[in-house]
Amino acid sequence: MGSWEGARMRPRPLLTLLALALVLAAAGCGGDDDGRGADNPITFWSAEDSADRIKATQAIVDRFQEETNIKVTLSPIPEDQLATQIQAANAAGTLPDVMGALGLGLVHSLAADDIVDPDAAADVVDSLGPGTFSEQALSLVDVEGKPVGIPSDTWTQLLVYRKDLFDKAGLQPPDTFERIQAAATRLRQSGRAGIVAATKPGDVFTQQTFEYFALANGCQLTDEQGNVQLTSPRCVETFQFYADLIRNGSVSGGQDVDTTRDAYLAGKAAMLVWSSFILDELAGLRKDSPPTCTECRVDRGFLAENSGFVTAISGLNAGQPTQFGEVTSFAIVKDGNTDAAKRFVEFMMSDGYVDWLALAPEGKIPTRAGTKDDPRRYAEAWGKLQAGVDDLKPLSEIYPAEVLDALTRSTDTMSRWGFRQGQGKLVGAQLAELPITKALSEALGGRLDPDAAAKQAQADVEEIARSVE
Secondary structure (H helix, E strand, O other), X not given: OOOXXXXXXXXXXXXXXXXXXXXXXXXXXXXXXXXXXXXXXXXXXEOOOOHHHHHHHHHHHHHHHHXXXXXXXEEEOOHHHHHHHHHHHHHXXXXXXXXXXXXXXXXXXXXXXXXXXXXXXXHHHHHHOHHHEOHHHHHHOEEOOEEOOXXXXXXXXXXXXXXXXXXXXXXXXXXXXXXXXXXXXXXXXXXXXXXXXXXXXXXXXXXXXXXXXHHHOOOOOEOOOOOEOOOOHXXXXXXXXXXXXXXXXXXXXXXXXXXXXXXXXXXXXXXXXXXXXXXXXXXXXXXXXXXXXXHHHOOOOHHHHOEEEEOOEEOOOOOOOEEEEEEEEEEEEOOOOHHHHHHHHHHHOOOOHHHHHOOOHHHOEEOEOOOOOOOOHHHHXXXXXXXXXXXXXXXXXXXXXXXXXXXXXXXXXXXXXOOOOOOHHHHHHHHHHOHHHHHHHHHXXXXXXXXXXXXXXXXXXXXXHHHHO
């Protein structure tokens, strides 16, 4: 990369960024300050750092280079090196021009630190057509009317359930708090939980699961003025619901991302809260986490065939069904080789888009369904992508069209705490400490009632809010 001058040589505030690095998979940012012409090289940092994804990403980069004659240096950044990489590169003025696979928290923190270029992002979105993107995805990266990143894909939180067990018991799909609670209690029996969901304190997975239910019940982290709202009636109700759900329908002991998945794969749970990354595992396409249920010994695709998927849930307060998920984005950095960076991101979101989604289709649901001329082009192509690790199979050969359609539209009902209220820094800071999961654990263990747990979470988050003001 070339030399860095002026403001680009001054390190920017990184407190929130470094806190987020503890919990978010992401990469850094930057650019080359000398010349902005499209013929000058750019550097692309990507959080997709596994060997197979690096190889596949490089193939996309090579295509772009051949078509444009713009050289791109791909630098994968492992999550556990993120904090030091950002800190060192920011201090030295050697950050790249484009970054990819960035979560919402990091994108908003980069925007708060005036690192990303919203005007460049807006140019890309306008060029591709705002109407071709999920409106909800664009709203989640919006700051003061401009996108701080270009939303590329999502993974969504799912409530997975055994359709065969529900049908036998005459139960309706678990898409409301009442139905979830009723099914968890009814289907719990010796050797099988009604539901498994995260419970371990200090675990991001527990935070994500709680937020999934909280959003569904209209519980927000803050109001529009930034005041913490965890003691609101809807949040207290969510603490109560979660505590009752686990006590009446689940198993004892701490549950995390591995134990919950393994229980469902073993046929020891009728429902599971997990991300869309479970899709290939249900189909038996990963040797490290195969289905082990009794029926799976004969038919390894049994769980994929007999599982239903709920995306958005309705809470106790009637309203719009809502869900939790992560929107990942490309971001363009201020003062870099902006023209070339914009061309690169446009390519990644058009000619290279299907190949980018193919890195992990079960966890890369398109935020851009198609083009102006072909509105479902990418959504339809996504369903035909090969999922899996050790074995590969198109999603469309595993799941019916209505499931894939629900997944591609899931971003439309997705929400997240804090970002719309302009509280990205608070979101990142509280994720670094996870006080809500600790209060929830006290409620699950019966050491605090839901009201007291909400008050503890409120006080802890308020203290964090004061620290980031």
